[in-house]
Amino acid sequence: MSEFATIFWVLAGLTLMGMASAWTGLLLSLKGDVLSGDVIAHGVLPGIALSFIGFESKEIYYLMPGALLSGWLTLEARDWLVRQAGIRSDTASAMALSVSYGLGIVGMSYIRYGGKGSQSGLDRFLFGSAATILPEEILFSSLLMVLILGIILFKWKEIFLIYFDKDWARAVGFNPNRADRLLTLMTLICVVTGIQMAGVVLMSSFLIAPAVVASIFVRHFYQRVFFVALVSAVAVFAGSWTSAFFSNMPTGPWVVVYLSLMAFGGMVWRRIFRHSV
Amino acid sequence: MMDALWILITACLVAVVCALPGSLLMLKRQSLMGDAIAHAALPGVFLAFFFSGDRSPAYLIPGAALSGWGAAQLSSWLIRKQNLGSDAALGLVFTFLFAVGVILISFFARQIDLDLDCVLYGDIVWIPLERFYVDTTDMGPLAVWILSGTLLLFCLMLWKGWKGWYLTTFDPLFAQAIGFNIGAWNSLLMGMVSLATVVCFRSVGSVLVIAFLSVPAATAALYVRQLKTQLIHACLWGVLSAFLGWVLALPLNISVAGGMACASAFCFIGVWFFTRKFLPSYNRSRSKSFG
Numbered sequence: 411m412s413e414f415a416t417i418f419w420v421l422a423g424l425t426l427m428g429m430a431s432a433w434t435g436l437l438l439s440l441k442g443d444v445l446s447g448d449v450i451a452h453g454v455l456p457g458i459a460l461s462f463i464g465f466e467s468k469e470i471y472y473l474m475p476g477a478l479l480s481g482w483l484t485l486e487a488r489d490w491l492v493r494q495a496g497i498r499s500d501t502a503s504a505m506a507l508s509v510s511y512g513l514g515i516v517g518m519s520y521i522r523y524g525g526k527g528s529q530s531g532l533d534r535f536l537f538g539s540a541a542t543i544l545p546e547e548i549l550f551s552s553l554l555m556v557l558i559l560g561i562i563l564f565k566w567k568e569i570f571l572i573y574f575d576k577d578w579a580r581a582v583g584f585n586p587n588r589a590d591r592l593l594t595l596m597t598l599i600c601v602v603t604g605i606q607m608a609g610v611v612l613m614s615s616f617l618i619a620p621a622v623v624a625s626i627f628v629r630h631f632y633q634r635v636f637f638v639a640l641v642s643a644v645a646v647f648a649g650s651w652t653s654a655f656f657s658n659m660p661t662g663p664w665v666v667v668y669l670s671l672m673a674f675g676g677m678v679w680r681r682i683f684r685h686s687v
Numbered sequence: 688m689m690d691a692l693w694i695l696i697t698a699c700l701v702a703v704v705c706a707l708p709g710s711l712l713m714l715k716r717q718s719l720m721g722d723a724i725a726h727a728a729l730p731g732v733f734l735a736f737f738f739s740g741d742r743s744p745a746y747l748i749p750g751a752a753l754s755g756w757g758a759a760q761l762s763s764w765l766i767r768k769q770n771l772g773s774d775a776a777l778g779l780v781f782t783f784l785f786a787v788g789v790i791l792i793s794f795f796a797r798q799i800d801l802d803l804d805c806v807l808y809g810d811i812v813w814i815p816l817e818r819f820y821v822d823t824t825d826m827g828p829l830a831v832w833i834l835s836g837t838l839l840l841f842c843l844m845l846w847k848g849w850k851g852w853y854l855t856t857f858d859p860l861f862a863q864a865i866g867f868n869i870g871a872w873n874s875l876l877m878g879m880v881s882l883a884t885v886v887c888f889r890s891v892g893s894v895l896v897i898a899f900l901s902v903p904a905a906t907a908a909l910y911v912r913q914l915k916t917q918l919i920h921a922c923l924w925g926v927l928s929a930f931l932g933w934v935l936a937l938p939l940n941i942s943v944a945g946g947m948a949c950a951s952a953f954c955f956i957g958v959w960f961f962t963r964k965f966l967p968s969y970n971r972s973r974s975k976s977f978g
Contacts, residue, residue: 439772439775442772443774444772444774444775444778445719445774445777445778448722448778491905495905495909495959497905497908498713498716498718500716500717500718500719500773500774501713501716501718501901501904501905502905503718503719504718504719504721504722504897504900504901505718505898505901505902505905505952505955507722507897508722508894508895508897508898508901508902508948509898509902509948509949509951509952511894511897511948512894512895512898512944512945512946512947512948512949512952513945513948513949514945515892515894515942515944515945515948516936516941516942516945516946516949518942518945519940519941519942519945520941523940523941611726611781611782611785612782612785612786614778614781614782615778615779615782615783615786617778618775618778618779618782619779619782621775622771622775622779656794659790659793659794660789660790660793662786663785663786663787663789663790663793664786664790666782666783666785666786667783667786667787667790670779670782670783670786673779674783677765677769680769681768
Protein backbone atom coordinates (compact mmCIF):
# COMPACT_ATOMS: atom_id res chain seq x y z
CA MET A 411 0.00 0.00 0.00
CA SER A 412 1.38 3.38 -0.90
CA GLU A 413 1.96 5.96 1.78
CA PHE A 414 -0.88 8.17 0.61
CA ALA A 415 -3.34 5.29 0.67
CA THR A 416 -2.26 4.39 4.20
CA ILE A 417 -2.82 7.92 5.42
CA PHE A 418 -6.20 8.00 3.71
CA TRP A 419 -7.36 4.76 5.32
CA VAL A 420 -6.14 5.80 8.77
CA LEU A 421 -7.88 9.14 8.46
CA ALA A 422 -11.12 7.58 7.22
CA GLY A 423 -11.16 4.94 9.98
CA LEU A 424 -10.37 7.39 12.75
CA THR A 425 -12.93 9.90 11.53
CA LEU A 426 -15.68 7.31 11.40
CA MET A 427 -14.73 5.92 14.80
CA GLY A 428 -14.52 9.42 16.27
CA MET A 429 -17.97 10.39 15.00
CA ALA A 430 -19.59 7.17 16.17
CA SER A 431 -18.12 7.52 19.64
CA ALA A 432 -19.01 11.22 19.76
CA TRP A 433 -22.67 10.37 19.18
CA THR A 434 -22.61 7.53 21.66
CA GLY A 435 -20.92 9.83 24.17
CA LEU A 436 -23.56 12.49 23.62
CA LEU A 437 -26.29 10.00 24.54
CA LEU A 438 -24.24 8.75 27.49
CA SER A 439 -23.85 12.30 28.79
CA LEU A 440 -27.62 12.73 28.60
CA LYS A 441 -27.98 9.57 30.62
CA GLY A 442 -25.29 10.82 33.03
CA ASP A 443 -23.14 7.73 32.73
CA VAL A 444 -20.09 8.80 30.74
CA LEU A 445 -17.57 6.59 32.52
CA SER A 446 -19.31 3.38 31.46
CA GLY A 447 -17.02 3.59 28.43
CA ASP A 448 -13.99 3.40 30.74
CA VAL A 449 -15.49 0.44 32.60
CA ILE A 450 -16.06 -1.44 29.34
CA ALA A 451 -12.62 -0.56 28.01
CA HIS A 452 -10.95 -2.14 31.05
CA GLY A 453 -13.46 -4.98 31.10
CA VAL A 454 -12.61 -6.39 27.68
CA LEU A 455 -9.24 -7.81 28.79
CA PRO A 456 -10.44 -11.11 30.34
CA GLY A 457 -12.57 -11.77 27.26
CA ILE A 458 -9.60 -11.28 24.97
CA ALA A 459 -7.39 -13.54 27.08
CA LEU A 460 -10.06 -16.25 27.27
CA SER A 461 -10.82 -16.13 23.53
CA PHE A 462 -7.12 -16.48 22.81
CA ILE A 463 -6.79 -19.42 25.20
CA GLY A 464 -9.89 -21.01 23.66
CA PHE A 465 -9.32 -20.42 19.94
CA GLU A 466 -5.55 -19.93 19.92
CA SER A 467 -5.92 -17.30 17.24
CA LYS A 468 -5.14 -13.62 17.17
CA GLU A 469 -7.64 -12.92 14.38
CA ILE A 470 -9.94 -10.08 15.30
CA TYR A 471 -13.04 -12.14 14.45
CA TYR A 472 -12.18 -14.54 17.27
CA LEU A 473 -11.21 -11.91 19.83
CA MET A 474 -14.11 -9.54 19.22
CA PRO A 475 -17.00 -11.68 20.58
CA GLY A 476 -15.07 -12.45 23.75
CA ALA A 477 -14.21 -8.79 24.20
CA LEU A 478 -17.83 -7.72 23.72
CA LEU A 479 -19.11 -10.36 26.10
CA SER A 480 -16.68 -9.60 28.92
CA GLY A 481 -17.16 -5.84 28.50
CA TRP A 482 -20.88 -6.36 28.84
CA LEU A 483 -20.47 -8.61 31.87
CA THR A 484 -18.27 -6.01 33.57
CA LEU A 485 -20.92 -3.35 33.02
CA GLU A 486 -23.59 -5.72 34.35
CA ALA A 487 -21.42 -6.42 37.39
CA ARG A 488 -21.25 -2.71 38.08
CA ASP A 489 -25.01 -2.34 37.77
CA TRP A 490 -25.48 -5.37 40.03
CA LEU A 491 -23.25 -3.76 42.66
CA VAL A 492 -25.30 -0.57 42.50
CA ARG A 493 -28.70 -2.27 42.62
CA GLN A 494 -28.18 -5.31 44.81
CA ALA A 495 -25.29 -4.50 47.11
CA GLY A 496 -26.15 -0.83 47.55
CA ILE A 497 -22.72 0.40 46.49
CA ARG A 498 -22.56 3.89 45.01
CA SER A 499 -21.93 4.03 41.31
CA ASP A 500 -18.40 5.49 41.43
CA THR A 501 -17.15 2.84 43.88
CA ALA A 502 -18.96 0.19 41.88
CA SER A 503 -17.27 1.36 38.67
CA ALA A 504 -13.83 1.30 40.27
CA MET A 505 -14.46 -2.19 41.68
CA ALA A 506 -15.83 -3.65 38.46
CA LEU A 507 -13.12 -2.26 36.20
CA SER A 508 -10.18 -3.09 38.43
CA VAL A 509 -11.27 -6.63 39.27
CA SER A 510 -12.11 -7.37 35.67
CA TYR A 511 -8.77 -5.99 34.50
CA GLY A 512 -7.05 -8.04 37.21
CA LEU A 513 -8.81 -11.16 35.94
CA GLY A 514 -7.57 -10.28 32.47
CA ILE A 515 -4.02 -9.90 33.76
CA VAL A 516 -4.29 -13.35 35.32
CA GLY A 517 -5.37 -14.70 31.93
CA MET A 518 -2.53 -12.90 30.15
CA SER A 519 0.04 -14.23 32.61
CA TYR A 520 -1.37 -17.73 32.10
CA ILE A 521 -0.84 -17.29 28.36
CA ARG A 522 2.71 -16.06 28.91
CA TYR A 523 3.89 -18.54 31.53
CA GLY A 524 1.64 -21.47 30.65
CA GLY A 525 3.33 -22.16 27.33
CA LYS A 526 0.40 -20.87 25.31
CA GLY A 527 2.61 -18.73 23.10
CA SER A 528 3.26 -15.02 23.13
CA GLN A 529 0.65 -12.47 24.03
CA SER A 530 2.44 -9.80 22.02
CA GLY A 531 -0.15 -9.63 19.23
CA LEU A 532 -2.89 -9.20 21.79
CA ASP A 533 -1.37 -5.96 23.05
CA ARG A 534 -2.29 -4.33 19.78
CA PHE A 535 -5.93 -4.96 20.52
CA LEU A 536 -5.62 -3.16 23.85
CA PHE A 537 -3.13 -0.35 23.44
CA GLY A 538 -4.33 0.71 20.06
CA SER A 539 -2.38 1.90 17.09
CA ALA A 540 -4.14 3.80 14.37
CA ALA A 541 -1.27 3.33 11.94
CA THR A 542 -1.73 -0.42 11.57
CA ILE A 543 -5.41 -0.18 10.68
CA LEU A 544 -6.68 -2.49 7.94
CA PRO A 545 -9.22 -1.60 5.24
CA GLU A 546 -11.71 -4.21 6.43
CA GLU A 547 -11.63 -2.73 9.92
CA ILE A 548 -12.56 0.62 8.39
CA LEU A 549 -15.46 -1.02 6.62
CA PHE A 550 -16.52 -2.41 9.96
CA SER A 551 -16.35 0.91 11.76
CA SER A 552 -18.23 2.68 8.97
CA LEU A 553 -20.99 0.07 9.26
CA LEU A 554 -21.00 0.78 12.98
CA MET A 555 -21.31 4.48 12.43
CA VAL A 556 -24.21 4.03 10.02
CA LEU A 557 -25.87 1.81 12.62
CA ILE A 558 -25.48 4.37 15.41
CA LEU A 559 -26.66 7.22 13.22
CA GLY A 560 -29.64 5.09 12.17
CA ILE A 561 -30.50 4.41 15.80
CA ILE A 562 -30.29 8.11 16.63
CA LEU A 563 -32.45 9.06 13.63
CA PHE A 564 -35.13 6.41 13.95
CA LYS A 565 -35.30 6.22 17.71
CA TRP A 566 -35.08 9.99 18.03
CA LYS A 567 -38.32 10.51 19.88
CA GLU A 568 -37.75 7.62 22.27
CA ILE A 569 -34.19 8.62 23.16
CA PHE A 570 -35.18 12.23 23.55
CA LEU A 571 -38.11 11.46 25.81
CA ILE A 572 -36.40 8.88 27.94
CA TYR A 573 -33.23 10.77 28.69
CA PHE A 574 -34.84 14.14 29.23
CA ASP A 575 -37.81 13.06 31.28
CA LYS A 576 -37.76 9.47 32.35
CA ASP A 577 -40.92 9.60 34.42
CA TRP A 578 -42.99 11.17 31.72
CA ALA A 579 -41.62 8.72 29.16
CA ARG A 580 -42.67 5.87 31.40
CA ALA A 581 -46.08 7.45 31.93
CA VAL A 582 -46.80 7.72 28.20
CA GLY A 583 -45.82 4.11 27.65
CA PHE A 584 -42.14 3.97 26.70
CA ASN A 585 -39.92 1.44 28.35
CA PRO A 586 -36.75 3.22 29.60
CA ASN A 587 -34.94 -0.08 30.07
CA ARG A 588 -35.10 -0.73 26.34
CA ALA A 589 -33.33 2.52 25.61
CA ASP A 590 -30.72 1.69 28.26
CA ARG A 591 -30.07 -1.68 26.66
CA LEU A 592 -29.79 -0.11 23.23
CA LEU A 593 -27.33 2.48 24.52
CA THR A 594 -25.29 -0.19 26.30
CA LEU A 595 -25.04 -2.14 23.06
CA MET A 596 -23.94 0.97 21.17
CA THR A 597 -21.31 1.80 23.81
CA LEU A 598 -20.00 -1.76 23.78
CA ILE A 599 -19.56 -1.92 20.01
CA CYS A 600 -18.10 1.56 19.95
CA VAL A 601 -15.54 0.95 22.69
CA VAL A 602 -14.44 -2.45 21.44
CA THR A 603 -13.89 -1.04 17.95
CA GLY A 604 -12.33 2.13 19.28
CA ILE A 605 -9.73 0.68 21.65
CA GLN A 606 -7.97 -0.95 18.71
CA MET A 607 -7.25 2.52 17.38
CA ALA A 608 -7.06 4.66 20.51
CA GLY A 609 -6.16 2.30 23.36
CA VAL A 610 -7.91 1.47 26.62
CA VAL A 611 -7.17 4.70 28.47
CA LEU A 612 -7.70 7.24 25.71
CA MET A 613 -10.98 5.74 24.51
CA SER A 614 -12.87 7.60 27.26
CA SER A 615 -11.82 10.91 25.81
CA PHE A 616 -13.37 10.11 22.43
CA LEU A 617 -16.66 9.52 24.25
CA ILE A 618 -16.57 12.36 26.78
CA ALA A 619 -14.77 15.34 25.24
CA PRO A 620 -16.98 16.08 22.17
CA ALA A 621 -20.11 16.14 24.33
CA VAL A 622 -18.42 18.51 26.79
CA VAL A 623 -17.36 20.86 23.98
CA ALA A 624 -20.87 20.78 22.54
CA SER A 625 -22.40 21.56 25.91
CA ILE A 626 -20.29 24.70 26.05
CA PHE A 627 -21.15 26.08 22.63
CA VAL A 628 -24.62 24.92 21.62
CA ARG A 629 -27.81 24.45 23.52
CA HIS A 630 -30.26 22.30 21.60
CA PHE A 631 -29.89 18.57 21.36
CA TYR A 632 -30.24 18.39 17.57
CA GLN A 633 -27.57 21.08 17.20
CA ARG A 634 -25.33 19.08 19.47
CA VAL A 635 -25.73 16.01 17.27
CA PHE A 636 -24.10 17.91 14.41
CA PHE A 637 -21.67 19.77 16.62
CA VAL A 638 -20.12 16.71 18.31
CA ALA A 639 -19.52 15.12 14.92
CA LEU A 640 -17.85 18.31 13.71
CA VAL A 641 -15.68 18.60 16.83
CA SER A 642 -14.61 15.00 16.57
CA ALA A 643 -13.79 15.25 12.87
CA VAL A 644 -11.76 18.44 13.36
CA ALA A 645 -9.76 16.85 16.17
CA VAL A 646 -9.09 13.73 14.11
CA PHE A 647 -7.89 15.79 11.13
CA ALA A 648 -5.69 17.97 13.30
CA GLY A 649 -4.30 14.95 15.14
CA SER A 650 -3.55 13.00 11.97
CA TRP A 651 -1.92 16.04 10.41
CA THR A 652 0.27 16.59 13.45
CA SER A 653 1.35 12.98 13.63
CA ALA A 654 2.14 12.98 9.92
CA PHE A 655 4.12 16.22 10.29
CA PHE A 656 6.35 14.99 13.11
CA SER A 657 7.57 11.53 12.34
CA ASN A 658 7.15 8.73 14.89
CA MET A 659 4.24 10.44 16.59
CA PRO A 660 1.21 8.44 17.69
CA THR A 661 -2.08 9.68 16.24
CA GLY A 662 -4.51 8.77 19.05
CA PRO A 663 -2.88 10.87 21.81
CA TRP A 664 -2.72 13.92 19.53
CA VAL A 665 -6.42 13.61 18.74
CA VAL A 666 -7.13 13.43 22.47
CA VAL A 667 -4.95 16.48 23.13
CA TYR A 668 -6.84 18.49 20.51
CA LEU A 669 -10.20 17.34 21.85
CA SER A 670 -9.23 18.32 25.41
CA LEU A 671 -7.78 21.66 24.29
CA MET A 672 -11.06 22.45 22.56
CA ALA A 673 -12.92 21.65 25.78
CA PHE A 674 -10.56 23.64 28.04
CA GLY A 675 -10.40 26.51 25.54
CA GLY A 676 -14.18 26.63 25.36
CA MET A 677 -14.40 26.80 29.13
CA VAL A 678 -11.91 29.63 29.35
CA TRP A 679 -13.75 31.45 26.56
CA ARG A 680 -17.02 31.03 28.41
CA ARG A 681 -15.52 32.31 31.66
CA ILE A 682 -13.98 35.36 30.04
CA PHE A 683 -17.03 36.41 28.06
CA ARG A 684 -19.57 35.31 30.67
CA HIS A 685 -21.60 33.40 28.15
CA SER A 686 -23.97 30.91 29.60
CA VAL A 687 -25.34 28.42 27.14
CA MET B 688 11.41 -18.38 49.73
CA MET B 689 12.59 -15.13 51.28
CA ASP B 690 11.66 -13.36 48.03
CA ALA B 691 8.13 -14.70 48.16
CA LEU B 692 7.82 -13.49 51.73
CA TRP B 693 9.02 -10.01 50.74
CA ILE B 694 6.36 -9.98 48.02
CA LEU B 695 3.68 -10.80 50.59
CA ILE B 696 4.93 -8.11 52.99
CA THR B 697 4.95 -5.52 50.21
CA ALA B 698 1.44 -6.48 49.12
CA CYS B 699 0.12 -6.22 52.68
CA LEU B 700 1.67 -2.76 53.05
CA VAL B 701 0.15 -1.72 49.72
CA ALA B 702 -3.24 -2.98 50.89
CA VAL B 703 -3.11 -0.91 54.08
CA VAL B 704 -1.69 2.20 52.39
CA CYS B 705 -4.52 2.05 49.85
CA ALA B 706 -7.34 1.09 52.20
CA LEU B 707 -6.96 4.19 54.42
CA PRO B 708 -7.46 6.89 51.76
CA GLY B 709 -9.69 4.47 49.80
CA SER B 710 -12.26 4.40 52.60
CA LEU B 711 -12.35 8.19 52.79
CA LEU B 712 -12.64 8.41 49.01
CA MET B 713 -15.52 5.97 48.97
CA LEU B 714 -17.37 7.96 51.63
CA LYS B 715 -16.83 11.14 49.63
CA ARG B 716 -18.04 9.40 46.42
CA GLN B 717 -14.75 9.93 44.65
CA SER B 718 -13.53 6.35 44.29
CA LEU B 719 -12.57 6.78 40.66
CA MET B 720 -9.94 9.32 41.67
CA GLY B 721 -7.39 6.51 42.04
CA ASP B 722 -7.98 5.38 38.47
CA ALA B 723 -7.64 8.95 37.23
CA ILE B 724 -4.50 9.72 39.25
CA ALA B 725 -2.76 6.52 38.23
CA HIS B 726 -3.05 7.57 34.58
CA ALA B 727 -2.57 11.30 35.08
CA ALA B 728 0.79 10.76 36.80
CA LEU B 729 2.46 9.92 33.49
CA PRO B 730 3.63 13.44 32.49
CA GLY B 731 5.02 13.92 36.00
CA VAL B 732 7.01 10.71 35.69
CA PHE B 733 8.37 11.84 32.36
CA LEU B 734 9.32 15.35 33.54
CA ALA B 735 11.00 14.03 36.68
CA PHE B 736 13.01 11.62 34.61
CA PHE B 737 13.78 14.19 31.93
CA PHE B 738 15.13 16.84 34.28
CA SER B 739 16.93 14.59 36.73
CA GLY B 740 18.14 12.02 34.22
CA ASP B 741 17.79 9.50 36.99
CA ARG B 742 15.36 6.67 37.47
CA SER B 743 15.56 6.69 41.24
CA PRO B 744 12.27 6.96 43.16
CA ALA B 745 13.54 10.07 44.94
CA TYR B 746 12.59 12.07 41.82
CA LEU B 747 9.90 9.90 40.26
CA ILE B 748 7.59 9.72 43.28
CA PRO B 749 7.36 13.50 43.91
CA GLY B 750 7.00 14.15 40.17
CA ALA B 751 4.26 11.61 39.68
CA ALA B 752 2.45 12.54 42.89
CA LEU B 753 2.49 16.25 42.02
CA SER B 754 1.13 15.57 38.56
CA GLY B 755 -1.62 13.33 39.97
CA TRP B 756 -2.48 15.91 42.61
CA GLY B 757 -2.64 18.61 39.94
CA ALA B 758 -5.05 16.46 37.96
CA ALA B 759 -7.27 16.11 41.01
CA GLN B 760 -7.23 19.87 41.61
CA LEU B 761 -7.99 20.59 37.96
CA SER B 762 -10.93 18.23 37.90
CA SER B 763 -12.34 19.63 41.13
CA TRP B 764 -12.05 23.12 39.59
CA LEU B 765 -13.97 21.88 36.56
CA ILE B 766 -16.67 20.45 38.80
CA ARG B 767 -17.05 23.59 40.93
CA LYS B 768 -16.62 26.37 38.38
CA GLN B 769 -17.76 24.79 35.14
CA ASN B 770 -20.74 22.76 36.32
CA LEU B 771 -19.29 19.63 34.83
CA GLY B 772 -20.39 16.27 36.20
CA SER B 773 -17.69 14.74 38.38
CA ASP B 774 -17.26 11.71 36.11
CA ALA B 775 -17.01 13.85 32.96
CA ALA B 776 -14.45 16.14 34.62
CA LEU B 777 -12.31 13.19 35.72
CA GLY B 778 -12.53 11.55 32.31
CA LEU B 779 -11.55 14.75 30.55
CA VAL B 780 -8.54 15.50 32.78
CA PHE B 781 -6.92 12.09 33.07
CA THR B 782 -7.16 11.24 29.37
CA PHE B 783 -5.63 14.63 28.53
CA LEU B 784 -2.68 14.19 30.89
CA PHE B 785 -2.12 10.58 29.83
CA ALA B 786 -2.10 11.65 26.17
CA VAL B 787 0.38 14.43 26.94
CA GLY B 788 2.61 11.90 28.72
CA VAL B 789 2.51 9.45 25.82
CA ILE B 790 3.34 12.24 23.35
CA LEU B 791 6.25 13.51 25.46
CA ILE B 792 7.69 10.04 25.83
CA SER B 793 7.42 9.21 22.15
CA PHE B 794 8.83 12.64 21.23
CA PHE B 795 11.95 12.13 23.31
CA ALA B 796 12.08 8.38 22.80
CA ARG B 797 15.35 8.63 20.93
CA GLN B 798 17.16 10.74 23.50
CA ILE B 799 16.11 9.00 26.65
CA ASP B 800 15.64 5.46 27.74
CA LEU B 801 12.33 5.40 29.56
CA ASP B 802 10.32 2.25 29.34
CA LEU B 803 6.65 2.73 30.24
CA ASP B 804 6.25 -0.78 31.51
CA CYS B 805 9.12 -0.68 33.94
CA VAL B 806 8.69 2.83 35.33
CA LEU B 807 4.97 3.32 35.53
CA TYR B 808 3.45 -0.11 35.68
CA GLY B 809 5.65 -1.99 38.06
CA ASP B 810 5.49 -5.69 38.64
CA ILE B 811 5.37 -7.10 42.12
CA VAL B 812 7.68 -9.96 41.17
CA TRP B 813 10.62 -7.53 40.86
CA ILE B 814 10.15 -6.09 44.38
CA PRO B 815 12.96 -8.07 46.06
CA LEU B 816 15.47 -7.06 43.38
CA GLU B 817 15.57 -3.34 44.13
CA ARG B 818 17.44 -3.12 47.44
CA PHE B 819 17.89 -0.33 49.94
CA TYR B 820 21.44 0.26 51.07
CA VAL B 821 22.68 2.23 54.06
CA ASP B 822 26.35 2.72 53.24
CA THR B 823 26.90 -0.77 51.96
CA THR B 824 24.67 -2.72 54.31
CA ASP B 825 21.68 -4.38 52.65
CA MET B 826 18.53 -3.30 54.46
CA GLY B 827 15.95 -5.21 52.43
CA PRO B 828 13.79 -4.21 49.44
CA LEU B 829 13.51 -0.47 48.81
CA ALA B 830 9.75 -0.63 48.20
CA VAL B 831 9.11 -1.95 51.70
CA TRP B 832 10.89 1.05 53.20
CA ILE B 833 9.06 3.54 51.01
CA LEU B 834 5.69 1.94 51.74
CA SER B 835 6.35 1.81 55.49
CA GLY B 836 7.28 5.48 55.48
CA THR B 837 4.08 6.35 53.61
CA LEU B 838 2.02 4.27 56.01
CA LEU B 839 3.57 6.04 58.98
CA LEU B 840 2.82 9.42 57.41
CA PHE B 841 -0.80 8.43 56.77
CA CYS B 842 -1.30 7.18 60.31
CA LEU B 843 0.11 10.43 61.63
CA MET B 844 -2.15 12.49 59.37
CA LEU B 845 -5.25 10.52 60.35
CA TRP B 846 -4.40 10.64 64.04
CA LYS B 847 -3.59 14.35 64.15
CA GLY B 848 -6.48 15.46 61.97
CA TRP B 849 -9.05 12.93 63.06
CA LYS B 850 -11.79 15.43 63.82
CA GLY B 851 -11.28 17.16 60.52
CA TRP B 852 -11.41 13.95 58.49
CA TYR B 853 -14.46 12.84 60.40
CA LEU B 854 -16.45 16.05 59.99
CA THR B 855 -15.48 16.94 56.43
CA THR B 856 -16.32 13.41 55.29
CA PHE B 857 -19.73 13.03 56.87
CA ASP B 858 -21.10 16.54 57.17
CA PRO B 859 -19.14 18.99 55.04
CA LEU B 860 -21.76 21.72 55.45
CA PHE B 861 -21.60 21.61 59.22
CA ALA B 862 -17.81 21.42 59.11
CA GLN B 863 -17.73 24.51 56.93
CA ALA B 864 -20.13 26.30 59.23
CA ILE B 865 -17.90 25.80 62.25
CA GLY B 866 -14.83 26.98 60.39
CA PHE B 867 -13.17 24.03 58.67
CA ASN B 868 -11.72 24.82 55.27
CA ILE B 869 -13.37 22.16 53.10
CA GLY B 870 -11.23 22.86 50.06
CA ALA B 871 -8.00 22.47 52.01
CA TRP B 872 -9.12 19.18 53.58
CA ASN B 873 -10.20 17.89 50.21
CA SER B 874 -6.89 18.73 48.58
CA LEU B 875 -5.08 17.14 51.52
CA LEU B 876 -7.06 13.96 50.85
CA MET B 877 -6.18 14.21 47.16
CA GLY B 878 -2.53 14.54 48.15
CA MET B 879 -2.87 11.39 50.24
CA VAL B 880 -4.53 9.52 47.40
CA SER B 881 -1.97 10.55 44.82
CA LEU B 882 0.92 9.69 47.12
CA ALA B 883 -0.65 6.30 47.84
CA THR B 884 -1.36 5.66 44.16
CA VAL B 885 2.13 6.64 43.01
CA VAL B 886 4.01 4.81 45.76
CA CYS B 887 1.95 1.68 45.20
CA PHE B 888 1.80 1.50 41.44
CA ARG B 889 5.55 1.64 41.27
CA SER B 890 5.61 -1.61 43.16
CA VAL B 891 2.46 -3.47 42.16
CA GLY B 892 1.02 -1.93 38.99
CA SER B 893 -1.91 0.41 38.62
CA VAL B 894 -4.66 -2.22 38.48
CA LEU B 895 -4.03 -3.56 41.94
CA VAL B 896 -3.95 -0.01 43.29
CA ILE B 897 -7.42 0.75 41.94
CA ALA B 898 -8.68 -2.59 43.26
CA PHE B 899 -7.17 -2.04 46.72
CA LEU B 900 -8.50 1.52 46.89
CA SER B 901 -12.08 0.47 46.23
CA VAL B 902 -12.81 -3.20 46.97
CA PRO B 903 -11.68 -3.65 50.63
CA ALA B 904 -13.30 -0.32 51.57
CA ALA B 905 -16.58 -1.44 50.01
CA THR B 906 -16.29 -4.85 51.69
CA ALA B 907 -15.99 -3.26 55.13
CA ALA B 908 -18.77 -0.79 54.37
CA LEU B 909 -21.19 -3.68 53.88
CA TYR B 910 -21.48 -4.19 57.64
CA VAL B 911 -19.54 -1.44 59.44
CA ARG B 912 -21.20 1.58 61.06
CA GLN B 913 -18.31 3.71 62.34
CA LEU B 914 -15.48 5.53 60.65
CA LYS B 915 -12.77 4.09 62.88
CA THR B 916 -14.04 0.53 62.43
CA GLN B 917 -14.43 1.17 58.72
CA LEU B 918 -10.75 2.12 58.39
CA ILE B 919 -9.51 -0.82 60.48
CA HIS B 920 -11.71 -3.40 58.77
CA ALA B 921 -10.88 -2.09 55.30
CA CYS B 922 -7.18 -2.60 56.14
CA LEU B 923 -7.89 -6.12 57.42
CA TRP B 924 -9.83 -7.10 54.29
CA GLY B 925 -7.05 -5.66 52.16
CA VAL B 926 -4.41 -7.70 53.98
CA LEU B 927 -6.55 -10.82 53.74
CA SER B 928 -7.04 -10.30 49.98
CA ALA B 929 -3.32 -9.82 49.54
CA PHE B 930 -2.61 -13.03 51.44
CA LEU B 931 -5.24 -15.05 49.54
CA GLY B 932 -4.01 -13.73 46.20
CA TRP B 933 -0.44 -14.59 47.12
CA VAL B 934 -1.42 -18.12 48.18
CA LEU B 935 -3.41 -18.59 44.96
CA ALA B 936 -0.97 -17.07 42.52
CA LEU B 937 2.39 -18.53 43.47
CA PRO B 938 1.61 -22.25 43.00
CA LEU B 939 -0.58 -21.62 39.93
CA ASN B 940 2.19 -19.55 38.34
CA ILE B 941 -0.07 -16.65 37.40
CA SER B 942 0.23 -12.89 37.90
CA VAL B 943 0.35 -12.10 41.62
CA ALA B 944 -1.23 -8.63 41.27
CA GLY B 945 -4.11 -10.00 39.18
CA GLY B 946 -4.62 -12.83 41.65
CA MET B 947 -4.85 -10.35 44.53
CA ALA B 948 -7.42 -8.24 42.67
CA CYS B 949 -9.51 -11.38 42.12
CA ALA B 950 -9.10 -12.44 45.76
CA SER B 951 -10.41 -9.07 46.94
CA ALA B 952 -13.49 -9.64 44.78
CA PHE B 953 -13.99 -13.08 46.38
CA CYS B 954 -13.81 -11.46 49.82
CA PHE B 955 -16.40 -8.88 48.82
CA ILE B 956 -18.81 -11.46 47.44
CA GLY B 957 -18.35 -13.66 50.50
CA VAL B 958 -19.06 -10.82 52.91
CA TRP B 959 -22.01 -9.62 50.85
CA PHE B 960 -23.49 -13.12 50.89
CA PHE B 961 -22.89 -13.44 54.62
CA THR B 962 -24.45 -10.12 55.57
CA ARG B 963 -27.41 -10.77 53.33
CA LYS B 964 -28.00 -14.24 54.71
CA PHE B 965 -27.24 -13.76 58.39
CA LEU B 966 -27.53 -10.05 59.07
CA PRO B 967 -30.55 -8.97 57.02
CA SER B 968 -31.40 -6.24 59.51
CA TYR B 969 -28.08 -4.59 58.68
CA ASN B 970 -29.09 -4.22 55.07
CA ARG B 971 -32.50 -2.83 55.94
CA SER B 972 -31.17 -0.26 58.36
CA ARG B 973 -28.35 0.88 56.11
CA SER B 974 -27.82 4.52 56.65
CA LYS B 975 -27.25 6.68 53.59
CA SER B 976 -23.86 7.85 54.69
CA PHE B 977 -22.12 4.51 54.44
CA GLY B 978 -21.32 2.32 51.46
